[in-house]
Amino acid sequence: MAKDLKKTEQKVLDVYTRVNPSERPIEHDQELFQDMRRMREDLFFYKLHLPKKVFQDATLVSFGCGTGEYELFYALWGCREITTIDMNPISIKRLEGLFRNFEMDHALKKTYAQSYFDVDLGEEKFDFVVADGTVVHTEDPIGALDKFLGHLEEDGFTVISFAELSGMLQRNIQRLILYHLAGENEELLVDYSEQLFEEHITRSVKFGKRTRAQIIYDTYINPKIKTPTIQDVLGIFKKHSISFYSSYPSIAVPFFTSSFRVERSRLEDPSFHHMILLNQLAWMMAAEEDIEVSQDIFSQWRIGFPHFSRFLGHLYDISSNDDHIERFEAALVELAYLAEEDMSLPVQFFVNTRCKEFYQDLESLMTALKNKDLAELKKLTFHRLFKGTCGVGNMYIIGHKGQS
Numbered sequence: 001m002a003k004d005l006k007k008t009e010q011k012v013l014d015v016y017t018r019v020n021p022s023e024r025p026i027e028h029d030q031e032l033f034q035d036m037r038r039m040r041e042d043l044f045f046y047k048l049h050l051p052k053k054v055f056q057d058a059t060l061v062s063f064g065c066g067t068g069e070y071e072l073f074y075a076l077w078g079c080r081e082i083t084t085i086d087m088n089p090i091s092i093k094r095l096e097g098l099f100r101n102f103e104m105d106h107a108l109k110k111t112y113a114q115s116y117f118d119v120d121l122g123e124e125k126f127d128f129v130v131a132d133g134t135v136v137h138t139e140d141p142i143g144a145l146d147k148f149l150g151h152l153e154e155d156g157f158t159v160i161s162f163a164e165l166s167g168m169l170q171r172n173i174q175r176l177i178l179y180h181l182a183g184e185n186e187e188l189l190v191d192y193s194e195q196l197f198e199e200h201i202t203r204s205v206k207f208g209k210r211t212r213a214q215i216i217y218d219t220y221i222n223p224k225i226k227t228p229t230i231q232d233v234l235g236i237f238k239k240h241s242i243s244f245y246s247s248y249p250s251i252a253v254p255f256f257t258s259s260f261r262v263e264r265s266r267l268e269d270p271s272f273h274h275m276i277l278l279n280q281l282a283w284m285m286a287a288e289e290d291i292e293v294s295q296d297i298f299s300q301w302r303i304g305f306p307h308f309s310r311f312l313g314h315l316y317d318i319s320s321n322d323d324h325i326e327r328f329e330a331a332l333v334e335l336a337y338l339a340e341e342d343m344s345l346p347v348q349f350f351v352n353t354r355c356k357e358f359y360q361d362l363e364s365l366m367t368a369l370k371n372k373d374l375a376e377l378k379k380l381t382f383h384r385l386f387k388g389t390c391g392v393g394n395m396y397i398i399g400h401k402g403q404s
């Protein structure tokens with residue numbers, strides 16, 4: 001394992017030295033800076049429920065920090081001492097320059113241009129332990145997390161972002177197609193990725209604020225993307241007595257309705273792991289933006305919802321002097337609509353129909369792959385595969401080291 005670990009590090013570093021995966025020129029481009037700031041604040045303050053205040057005066061370590069754009073935001077939000085580690089010395093140099101540029105170098109405690117498997121932080125503990133988009137590029141993602149989480153302070157938060165296996169599955173299949181056709185021939189890999197996944201790359205450039213080369217090199221040329229599942233990460237949380245705090249996309253279970261008085265169901269516990277299946281199926285086959293899911297796939301609920309609202313309305317505000325039992329009649333008329341229509345149809349479509357289509361897509365892809373023919377592969381049309389968002393490329397999971 002140790003030998004493979006070093007070999008993989010070298011191969012990944014070789015690619016990253018030629019095309020840096022994270023650098024965005026925010027010091028020269030005010031619009032880009034503001035876009036990235038807005039995106040980060042939306043993600044942390046609202047999607048992940050970690051408000052700016054918790055960063056005030058905090059200590060933070062970032063493993064695989066890259067060129068430091070995100071760490072700069074943590075400093076701007078008030079982090080007092082930031083420690084950064086990345087095996088790419090070019091990235092560390094640029095991170096230091098970026099902090100100087102924004103006059104935030106006072107918040108940079110220490111930088112290490114080293115593999116995080118080699119760095120020795122002793123017994124040091126941090127309020128935030130961050131590993132953003134990095135552990136999947138090693139031979140031992142869970143071993144890496146195991147090491148990082150040992151440095152989390154009591155009452156601190158860990159921020160882990162990674163390509164979760166179900167969300168990443170479509171990209172994994174893209175990689176498999178490319179390697180099957182082109183082996184390790186870099187020129188061919190670039191050419192075929194453009195020919196086969198042009199739409200996906202263009203979309204990623206638009207949303208990820210990275211260049212075409214950065215997307216292609218980080219997703220397809222990168223020799224290692226070893227994606228764990230969400231359950232793997234929850235398992236390592238449990239080992240370190242870390243509670244699941246929040247994630248994006250969410251892993252909330254809509255069917256759990258125990259009283260608030262009952263202690264929370266701990267998703268880190270393996271007895272709950274299967275309850276994330278619906279979320280993982282959704283990530284695996286994700287294609288549409290939320291607005292399209294709401295307006296198109298769940299359009300039936302837009303018709304059903306007013307009936308439900310009126311049903312509730314008829315039984316609202318039951319006061320002590322109220323004996324109008326005719327409320328029931330009116331309420332039942334509305335409920336009848338919901339009872340007679342099959343309100344689970346959008347869910348069935350979301351899960352079953354899409355799953356069947358996904359299966360058919362993979363079956364036809366498998367047949368075409370056997371012929372190893374680029375032209376034939378280009379002609380394939382899919383129902384689900386490689387559409388829109390192409391799954392979920394990255395997820396964030398927050399853990400809290402708490403007493404209870």
Ligand SMILES: C[S@@+](CC[C@H](N)C(=O)[O-])C[C@H]1O[C@@H](n2cnc3c(N)ncnc32)[C@H](O)[C@@H]1O
Nearest residue numbers: 021022064065066086087088115116132133134
């Ligand atoms: C995709 S980039 C993400 C960078 C940054 N965290 C971000 O989100 O923009 C992955 C980073 O992990 C670093 N990395 C990968 N394996 C590493 C290792 N074993 N030790 C230290 N850094 C590593 C790479 O050098 C690269 O900068």
